[in-house]
Amino acid sequence: MLYLVLGLVLFLGVHSVRIVADGWRTQTMARLGAGAWKGLYSLASAAGLVLIVWGYGLARQQPVALWLPPVGMRHAAALLTLIAFILLAAAYVPRNAIKARLHHPMVLGVKVWALAHLISKGNLADVVLFGAFLLWAVLDFRAARQRDRAQGTAYAPGTAAGTMASLVVGVAAWAGFAFWAHAWLIGVAPLGR
Incomplete structure (x- = not known):
């Protein structure tokens, strides 16, 4: 640890x-x-x-077990990580409505990713790892929004093409990670394959 x-x-x-x-x-x-x-x-x-x-x-x-999450939390985590991947994609795809509205989708994606893992895991190492990332993301998002207000930052309006590209890239990346890369890299198949 x-x-x-x-x-x-x-x-x-x-x-x-x-x-x-x-x-x-x-x-x-x-x-x-x-x-x-x-x-x-x-x-x-x-x-x-x-x-x-x-x-x-x-x-x-x-592992040091703190609690045993209900099985349904795995399904909630799958949905939340899908949202996290879409937010991550929106951070890099130009002119999308997600970034135009949320301003810092990558940090929000980290928040959602960390929360997904916190609700679906119950070991001490999981709480330390994902809890730390969640706390960091909350503080970072707050600081970024304060900087935006202080500097008068304006974000470009989103387009339908940019928003659709964010959704497609996010869903495709999530599917690749959920169905293949997570088990290969981390040794856990999140969707129970």
């Missing part, structure tokens, strides 16, 4: 700089240069992610 927690501190800590020290981030980026900042940021993020994956894998070998 130690490696999982260290990974979360490193990964989410790096991703929280804009939440807690946006001015310092801007000054440091100006001093180092955007390329150097992104390089250090990416290196720290990758190290944190490796620790999270390794630590979570170790923690799953000796």
